[in-house]
Each structure stands twice: as C-alpha cells, then as structure tokens.
Amino acid sequence: MATTVENLPSAEHERPIGFGRLKRKEDARFIRGQGRYLDDIRLPGMLHGAILRSPFAHARIVSIDTSRALAHPDVAAVMTAKDLETLGLAWMPTISYDTQAVLAGDKVRFQGQEVAFVIATNEYSARDALALIEVEYDPLPPVVNARRALDPDAPIIRDDKPGKTDNLATPTWEAGDEDATERVFADADVVATRDVMYQRVHPSPIETCGIIADFNPQTGQLDIYNGNQAPHVHRTAYAHVAGLAEHKIRIMCNDIGGGFGNKVPIYPGYVCAIVASLVLHKPVKWMEDRSENLISTGFARDYLMRGEIAATRDGKILAVRTNVLADHGAFNGTAAPVKYPAGFFGVFTGSYDLEAAYCHMTAVYTNKAPGGVAYACSFRITEAVYLVERMVDVLARELDMDPAELRLRNLIRPEQFPYTTKTGWVYDSGEYERALRLSMETAGYEDLRKEQAERRARGELMGIGLSFFTEAVGAGPRKDMDILGLGMADGCELTVHPTGKAVVRLSVQTQGQGHETTFAQIVAEELGIPPADIEVVHGDTDQTPFGLGTYGSRSTPVSGAAAAMVARKVRDKARIIASGMLEVSVADLEWEKGAFQVKGDPTRSVTIQDVAMRAYGAGDLPEGVEGGLQAEVCYNPENLTYPFGAYICVVDVDPGTGAVKVRKFVAIDDCGTRINEMIIEGQVHGGLTDGVGMALMEMIAFDEDGNCLSASLMDYLIPTALEVPDWQTGHTVTPSPHHPIGAKGIGESATVGSPPAVVNAIVDALAPFGIRHADMPLTPSRVWDAMQGHPLPPV
Amino acid sequence: MEISIRINGETVTRDVPPQTLLVHFIRDTPGLTGTHWGCDTSNCGACIVQIDGRAVKSCTQLAAMVEGHEVRTVEGLEVNGVLDPIQQGFHEQHALHCGFCTPGMMMASRSLLDENANPTDQEIRVAISGGICRCTGYKNIVAAVRWAAEYEAAQPSPTKQEV
Numbered sequence: 001m002a003t004t005v006e007n008l009p010s011a012e013h014e015r016p017i018g019f020g021r022l023k024r025k026e027d028a029r030f031i032r033g034q035g036r037y038l039d040d041i042r043l044p045g046m047l048h049g050a051i052l053r054s055p056f057a058h059a060r061i062v063s064i065d066t067s068r069a070l071a072h073p074d075v076a077a078v079m080t081a082k083d084l085e086t087l088g089l090a091w092m093p094t095i096s097y098d099t100q101a102v103l104a105g106d107k108v109r110f111q112g113q114e115v116a117f118v119i120a121t122n123e124y125s126a127r128d129a130l131a132l133i134e135v136e137y138d139p140l141p142p143v144v145n146a147r148r149a150l151d152p153d154a155p156i157i158r159d160d161k162p163g164k165t166d167n168l169a170t171p172t173w174e175a176g177d178e179d180a181t182e183r184v185f186a187d188a189d190v191v192a193t194r195d196v197m198y199q200r201v202h203p204s205p206i207e208t209c210g211i212i213a214d215f216n217p218q219t220g221q222l223d224i225y226n227g228n229q230a231p232h233v234h235r236t237a238y239a240h241v242a243g244l245a246e247h248k249i250r251i252m253c254n255d256i257g258g259g260f261g262n263k264v265p266i267y268p269g270y271v272c273a274i275v276a277s278l279v280l281h282k283p284v285k286w287m288e289d290r291s292e293n294l295i296s297t298g299f300a301r302d303y304l305m306r307g308e309i310a311a312t313r314d315g316k317i318l319a320v321r322t323n324v325l326a327d328h329g330a331f332n333g334t335a336a337p338v339k340y341p342a343g344f345f346g347v348f349t350g351s352y353d354l355e356a357a358y359c360h361m362t363a364v365y366t367n368k369a370p371g372g373v374a375y376a377c378s379f380r381i382t383e384a385v386y387l388v389e390r391m392v393d394v395l396a397r398e399l400d401m402d403p404a405e406l407r408l409r410n411l412i413r414p415e416q417f418p419y420t421t422k423t424g425w426v427y428d429s430g431e432y433e434r435a436l437r438l439s440m441e442t443a444g445y446e447d448l449r450k451e452q453a454e455r456r457a458r459g460e461l462m463g464i465g466l467s468f469f470t471e472a473v474g475a476g477p478r479k480d481m482d483i484l485g486l487g488m489a490d491g492c493e494l495t496v497h498p499t500g501k502a503v504v505r506l507s508v509q510t511q512g513q514g515h516e517t518t519f520a521q522i523v524a525e526e527l528g529i530p531p532a533d534i535e536v537v538h539g540d541t542d543q544t545p546f547g548l549g550t551y552g553s554r555s556t557p558v559s560g561a562a563a564a565m566v567a568r569k570v571r572d573k574a575r576i577i578a579s580g581m582l583e584v585s586v587a588d589l590e591w592e593k594g595a596f597q598v599k600g601d602p603t604r605s606v607t608i609q610d611v612a613m614r615a616y617g618a619g620d621l622p623e624g625v626e627g628g629l630q631a632e633v634c635y636n637p638e639n640l641t642y643p644f645g646a647y648i649c650v651v652d653v654d655p656g657t658g659a660v661k662v663r664k665f666v667a668i669d670d671c672g673t674r675i676n677e678m679i680i681e682g683q684v685h686g687g688l689t690d691g692v693g694m695a696l697m698e699m700i701a702f703d704e705d706g707n708c709l710s711a712s713l714m715d716y717l718i719p720t721a722l723e724v725p726d727w728q729t730g731h732t733v734t735p736s737p738h739h740p741i742g743a744k745g746i747g748e749s750a751t752v753g754s755p756p757a758v759v760n761a762i763v764d765a766l767a768p769f770g771i772r773h774a775d776m777p778l779t780p781s782r783v784w785d786a787m788q789g790h791p792l793p794p795v
Numbered sequence: 796m797e798i799s800i801r802i803n804g805e806t807v808t809r810d811v812p813p814q815t816l817l818v819h820f821i822r823d824t825p826g827l828t829g830t831h832w833g834c835d836t837s838n839c840g841a842c843i844v845q846i847d848g849r850a851v852k853s854c855t856q857l858a859a860m861v862e863g864h865e866v867r868t869v870e871g872l873e874v875n876g877v878l879d880p881i882q883q884g885f886h887e888q889h890a891l892h893c894g895f896c897t898p899g900m901m902m903a904s905r906s907l908l909d910e911n912a913n914p915t916d917q918e919i920r921v922a923i924s925g926g927i928c929r930c931t932g933y934k935n936i937v938a939a940v941r942w943a944a945e946y947e948a949a950q951p952s953p954t955k956q957e958v
Contacts, residue, residue, distance in 0.1 A: 023889070032829070032869070033829015033869035033870045033898045034829065039831075039832075040821075040828035119883055184796065205895075206833040255893070256893060257831070257894070257895030257896075257930045258895060258930060290833065419947075441799045512930045513892030514892065680933075681889075682931060684932050685933075688932055689933065702933045712836045718927050720924040721920040721935075721937065722921065726916070
C-alpha cells in the first residue's frame, strides 16, 4: 500500500514555503482508509468493557446483584461502586473542581448514568452480560427544569455533598458594574427585554468516545490509547488519581474522528477501563455506542438568558444586561479556566462600544447528563454572541431601524483598539466596519432587501439575518487562566537534522484541523525549510512536550505561536553558525527565506540546510556554540486573540408548513494572519453547518421524568448535505498585535457566529406575524407555532 | 456459521456468529478497518460500502445476507498504486478533515459517478445525504465529486475499475 499522494498532480504555486494554500499531508492515509482510529486498534489478549446505565433520572440504588453476570462464561469481572470504593476511586474530580461518580453507589442522578462495568473476552458478550445484572432502584422525583431546581422544595440532587441544601452548582457569578448599568438603563430612551434560550445540544462527533488501557505489571507502565483533545492534561489527571508518575503513563491519541469539545473530559468509562487493566493486568477496551455518546457525554449550552438592551431613540446602544440560568446537569463538568465559572461568557458585550454592562449568572444541578463543556463553544462565547446578536435585532425592530445600520452605528472603531470592554476583556485588534461592509457587498444586501419587499407583497416569507461577532480565543495567559491548576501554556520542540529535514513536536492534538500541514507551514515560514520536509508529531505524550491541548480554538493562538517562537530560536542559533561559516559578524547577515546572505554581497550565502550540516559536522563552530540544531519553548500567551466576523443569512420560510430553507449564507471572517486559506475555509464551512444545525434542528430534549428523547441520530438531527447551502466565504485580515505571526484562532468562529444570523433571518421572515423572537431549534413545528402567535416559551 | 464474501476481489471466509453485521465482518478482516461505524441506526453513513456496485450501509446488512456477493470497500478504490479519481478529488478539494466519514462519503460518491457520470450539484448532495459529516460543511465534498467527474470526463479511456 502506497503511503504518499505523490501521484496527485499539484501546481507549483500550491506548494509554498510558508503560508498559503497547501493540500494536506495527512490526507494520504485517510483517503486510503488507513487512518488509525481507536476502534481500529486490536491488542493481543484484549478484554472488552461495557457499561450498565441507569434507566432512571433520579433514584436511590437499593441493591446491585452481579452474580448472574459473573457466571457468564465469557465474563472476566464485573465492577460496581463498591469495588471502586475500596480503591478510593468511586468518585473522580471534574475539570471544574466538582466531583462525579465513576459508578453510581448511593443513587443515580441522570438517565444513562454509569452503574456497573462488565469486562468480557469480547464486546458482544460484555453487552449481553449487562442484561444479567439486577439492580433494584427506588425512584425519586427528578428535577429536569433549571428553574424548578431553584425551588426551595426541590429535591436535593447532590446530597453526596455534606450539608448541601440547594441545587446550586457554583457560587453566583457576575461581571461588569451593576449600579452603573442600572443608571444607564433608568435613563435610556428605549429598553428592550427578551428571554432567550440556548437549548442543550451535543457535539456528537461521528467517532464516539472510547479507550484502551494496557497496564504492564512488570514495568509499571500504563499505555493508554484514547482519542482526546488534551492528552497531557489527561495524563497528569490520571497520575494524580492512580498515584503513578507521569512518565509511567503514555497516552496515544492516534487519529481522532472529530472532537468539537466532546473529547476534552475524562469520562467514567475511561476510569473503569484503566482500573480494570490495573487489576486484571490485561489490555481493556471500552467503546461507547452512539446512544451512550448522546445521553451521557459532554453536552453543550443549556443556558436560559434574560437579555436587556438600552439605547437612545436614534440608535446609540448604551448598555446590555443579562441574567443567566445555567443548567449543568448532575455534575459540574464545565470546561473553563477555573477563575471563569461561566467560561468567557463575559464577552456578551459583543462588538459594540457601550457605556455599561452587567451579567449575573446562577448555575444549577439538574437530573440531566453532566458536561456543559463542548461543541465548539469557545468557553461559552457561543451563548454570549447569540444573546447579544439576538438582542441587537430585537432593538432594531423596536427602533424600526435596519439591523445592519444599527450595527454600523455601534461597532467599536479601529482607532479604539486595544479596546477594554465594560466586563474587562481587552480586544486586541479589529476593523469591524470593513468586515460588515464587505459582507453586505458580497451578499448584495440592498438588493436582497428590495427582493424581500417584493416577495412580502406577494405573501412570501423571505428573511435576511445578520450577525457580527467577536470571539476570544487562545486561552490563555498563565496569570489568569488554568485548568485544574495547570497553566494554559503550550510547549513546542523543534529538531533540524543534519540533512536539513525537521521534526516539530506539539502539545496540541488535531481532531481534523490539519495540524500536520498547518504547523509544518508555520515552521517553513520561519525557517525556509519546505513543509514536505517537516514532520509534525503530536498526540503521543511520550513524543511531545507538555501543553494544554486543542479546544477553544487555542491551537494556532497558543501552540502556533510556540511553533513560530521555537523556529525563531533555531534560526537565531543558525545565524551564529552561519556567521562563522561566512566569516562575517552576525550583524552583517541578512535572512532571506531559507538562507543567510552577507549584506551587500548576495553571492555569499549559506542555506539553512548548509547550516544544519555544519551544526552536526566536523568543522569548528563559533565560540560558545554547542553542536546540533534544535530548541524548545513553552509559550505563555500575553492575551487572548480576538477573531471576528460578519455573517449574512437568507432564508425562505414555507408559509404552509413552517419549514425553513437556508438559501444563501455569506461569511466574512477575520482571523488575522492566514496560514492556510484552504484549511481556514474548511473550518468555517464546518462551523456554519454546526450553526445551521443548532438553529434549525439540534436539541437534546427530555420529558418530565428525565428521559432523554434524543438518544440516537434518528432523534438528534444533524444537517446533511441537503440542509445547508453552498457557503460563500470571504475575509479581511487584521493581524493580532501580540501573536508572533499575527494569527488568531478560527476553529469555532463560524459555530459561534452563525446561529444568530440564521435565527435573525427567520424572525425577520416572520415579521409580518409581529414576531420578535422565537427559540431554537426552529423546526417546522416550532416555526408554525410562532406563526400562529404561540411561540413556544423557553423550556 | 461459515460465511464467504468476496471483498475487493478476494474471497474472505470466516466462521462467525449468525447475527454478525457486515460492517463488523469487514472490520474484523485484517487490513480492512477503513470502513467505519458511527451510529448503529443507519443514519451516519460512515459504514457505506459497495455491494455489487451499489452503495449500501454495511450496518444494515447481516454478513450472511451478503454471502456470494461482491463487496468493495475504501481499500479497494486504489488499484495498482493509482488512486481512484474520487480519492484524488477529496484530496484536491479538501473534502475531509478528521477523515472518519470519508470512506463512506467516497463510496457513496463512487456509486453516484458509476451511475451518473455528470451529476448536478444537487444530485451530488442527494447522493451523499445518507452520510453525515460533522467537519466539512459538505461544500468541498460536492466540489470533490465534481472534480472527479470532470477528471474522468477528460480521460481518453474510462478510468472506472471493474470490481
């Protein structure tokens, strides 16, 4: 089997040294079906685990009888909370300093919670044996609604916590100046208020979550195969919990079939498989099925937000205020730097120059799956942007003003950057108006409005929706941000071999973002070595430096900076060696991509490859210079990066059915310096599809007993090629002033920015019905209800 | 029960439980893990293969039902070191990110072009709508299939492989 794509024709201009369109190196294995995903790995003697899950949302466990399962000829062991208690592992820490039951002992707190773990010689038998375990439950009243969780007489979900008398998941959190904001609101000409729900959704990567744990009792080495987004964080967490040294644990991610935040947390199944391998001294595999993925692993959103916006009569936005009720499920597994219990929701002031802002947030436990982590959420900026962009449209209607005009009047101006928001975020750079005007020009905004007027006159329901978003990505500065005490910095190591070929080792881990290509391009740009000669190593803790991983669009802002800095460090050393080779001072050398030249004499130069050979060669090196050509860095970002964008969505709503067709979508993104246009556009296309999915069809729903109604892809609807339009993308470039190459993150921009554009378009289409707001997902029936004057209230 | 299936031109015979799904039969064959599973409910399309030239979700078939039929998987697309134009198109047009849905998308696309050498964009979208891609937003998959169609149309002799 060939392992290259050398038989593919490729134009020379598509093979840049440095930035530009470059087809991906990693494609060679994927297009041949040679990717190595978790379920493709088979180890000799491997056992298979399966999890028995709770059918109830809330129930006391009276008894568990595993004897019949143990009698199954293929079953090696059955694990329950009692077994884990003897090891001190019945509960595990979450990434928000909460605790989560690995296996339920006292009671179950959501439908699908892990109750027992069966280990058998094959997967079919492991699953068959689940049916042989007898669990007696004493059902308790469930709390499924976040508002109900606040009732004084609501059942206490987390009675495992001594003295717990309420369902609050975190202390109340606030941002901004409450009094100043109240003063602005009291004096404002116009105030608009709406309850806005961002429903619970799920990342649902097409590859579900799983693990293989392989403990060797002779060497004390624990090998873990597990596609996750933060292998070094996982390793340190396992080291803490298992009492092993980090260097005795090796995590290998191999290829990952999508992440979207779903593969950030440590799940109970991982802990069970590791414990089973430690005890049984055999490799143990656990792989969830789709239903388990949807009902038990990291969901996203579930934010009920009361939005308020204040403005002058002529359209100057003065202040925004919000009160949020966040549903965290049964255990608080929110992924956020620990000082930010609401993630980065504080950027809900959006892209506007305001006088005041205030946010108040209450987070509760409910009898629903834990998480609150995921789905390209940028640490809750998805919710923040949706709220403010919805409220700006609500205000535009109140003022009878075009929503584009209202935004243009209020966007932060270029000369105001760096701009400190009323909640304390320092936006690094932006040219907002340029991006918004480009989106309007690309979409033909004026013509669209004319067409809409004509169609309306004929009784047709056409809508045009805008959104303008500012993202905050690249967490983050050590002084402010950490996950479980680990500072959010990333390492990078670069070795240039004697022949001038190079290996760069990353602490971040791709789940499809194309790191093997992009990071080769970053090093190529800095060192002049062709990307084809640069191998990118990632996802194996034994082969890579420590760092916090890939989520929250942080790979390029943090690890990308590390890659540029390590390449510059190597170049600095190469310059000294080159000065010796050319017998001139360092100051007399000029760097032309890939070679050092003597100033004023271009005939005297050495390439980076010449320098590499000399660095390892027999000749003398300048005084004080060690042999070899390699370096390492640990990059601590000075600030977040703030990508932004302007999106325009056009929809047609069928007046007879309420079905929404997204006809056109224009996305203008600004992620600063662009490393690989092709990959950036691909990231945007994917995020736009996520956004349309959430706006139109995706929701994890529950009935009043806490039964999950979205437990398969027949019920949890994800867009296919037929539900999305032919995306139109464009860009502006406003480099980040503090990032070494000026780049900002892009992975989540479109997921953050597109839902409000779609909803704004639908609400615009429904304007003839007097509708100001309708909650997602805007399925035909929900749109129909809205058209009848009965939009469903926030759940 | 013993089952024999021709996969990519080679006969694979194994003794398996009667309820074995075709997707598992294929994936348990050494070297053939390119066909993926993703949903258990025939919604995601990661398991699409060709059976007698037609795109089929291999999680909807018992292996026993395919006895005596010809199966072609992603590993059968490249012949004698030459990529199928579909594979080439996916690479040229950046039609894959994580690569997990890609084998199914490519097999569905191959079946489309086998039946319709010059599909419209809408016909391409219909043909791949049995699959879910969480990464690409589909635009580049449509472009990849179009690329392959145009590449094949420009070839002096047919590039289709007889399975």
